[in-house]
Amino acid sequence: MTETTILLVGHGTRFHGGNAETERFAEQWRTQRPDWHIETCYIEWADRLLDAGLDQTAATARRVLVLPFILNAAGHVKMEIPAAVEAARRRHPGVSFAVLRHLGMGPEIKRVLAEQLDGLMADLAMPDPRTTGVILLGRGSSDAGANGELARMARFVFEETDHDLVDLAFTGITWPRLETAVQRQVRLGMTQIAILPVYLFAGRLTERIAVQVARLETQYPGIAFALAEHFGFDEKIFALLESRVLDADLPAASLLECDGCKYRTAAQAEHLHDHSHTHAPGAQHEHGHAPHVR
Numbered sequence: 140m141t142e143t144t145i146l147l148v149g150h151g152t153r154f155h156g157g158n159a160e161t162e163r164f165a166e167q168w169r170t171q172r173p174d175w176h177i178e179t180c181y182i183e184w185a186d187r188l189l190d191a192g193l194d195q196t197a198a199t200a201r202r203v204l205v206l207p208f209i210l211n212a213a214g215h216v217k218m219e220i221p222a223a224v225e226a227a228r229r230r231h232p233g234v235s236f237a238v239l240r241h242l243g244m245g246p247e248i249k250r251v252l253a254e255q256l257d258g259l260m261a262d263l264a265m266p267d268p269r270t271t272g273v274i275l276l277g278r279g280s281s282d283a284g285a286n287g288e289l290a291r292m293a294r295f296v297f298e299e300t301d302h303d304l305v306d307l308a309f310t311g312i313t314w315p316r317l318e319t320a321v322q323r324q325v326r327l328g329m330t331q332i333a334i335l336p337v338y339l340f341a342g343r344l345t346e347r348i349a350v351q352v353a354r355l356e357t358q359y360p361g362i363a364f365a366l367a368e369h370f371g372f373d374e375k376i377f378a379l380l381e382s383r384v385l386d387a388d389l390p391a392a393s394l395l396e397c398d399g400c401k402y403r404t405a406a407q408a409e410h411l412h413d414h415s416h417t418h419a420p421g422a423q424h425e426h427g428h429a430p431h432v433r
Contacts, residue, residue, distance in 0.1 A: 144200035151181030160340040193227040207241040213285035259365040272329035279309030339371035
């Protein structure tokens with residue numbers, strides 16, 4: 140019986156290599172921390188989903204630290220993971236479960252993005268930042284708070300650089316989209332545009348981004364574009380996850396606020412976005428969003 144198991148909860152993807160990258164990340168983390176017992180599961184589009192991951196780790200550990208390997212706290216983090224853990228506590232009363240904080244948009248991610256931006260500026264031959272626009276490109280969510288986390292990060296980047304324009308765009312669900320942000324920056328006189336996808340690993344959406352940027356290069360032949368890669372294997376991501384685990388015994392320092400929150404339980408019944416994604420690979424994935432009205 141293991142004293143503590145860390146359960147790394149990824150989002151999951153239908154992309155052929157996306158979940159494999161998460162598994163490779165976990166294997167690298169095990170190599171760095173051979174004294175830790177680290178397991179993985181996913182919210183959707185994987186063989187080992189959240190409930191199964193919780194049950195399997197509970198069978199071999201006295202304590203399970205559930206660590207959402209997710210950047211922004213939308214419905215998966217705020218509702219689905221705490222609800223699944225709450226049910227696991229009922230199934231396994233002899234096991235202690237704690238839900239740690241997701242990655243978030245804090246100083247560690249800010250440093251990752253800053254280094255990526257420095258690399259893109261070098262790729263563009265160090266142009267004037269005042270004529271080089273920056274676009275942070277997120278996944279997009281129906282949760283305004285999750286989108287707001289990325290908006291705050293865009294503001295941090297603006298405050299700490301000399302770029303006149305730092306915009307925010309989303310790949311789906313909400314607006315503005317990448318092409319709208321690019322159009323705005325071109326109209327405002329940017330001659331170079333640096334695009335920072337805020338993504339941990341490759342997936343269907345990162346493929347979509349590459350296609351969109353290729354199309355934009357054709358539409359705007361006079362603009363130099365630079366596109367960053369996803370950053371899940373950056374050493375600062377490993378360090379951030381380790382800090383979550385090491386702080387787990389401090390009073391609520393790294394625990395997810397939504398775990399055990401009475402407001403979450405009430406909100407879950409009224410939540411308009413369906414986060415019941417613990418389905419098997421190949422099942423239909425329908426978010427059922429209302430049409431966007433502008």
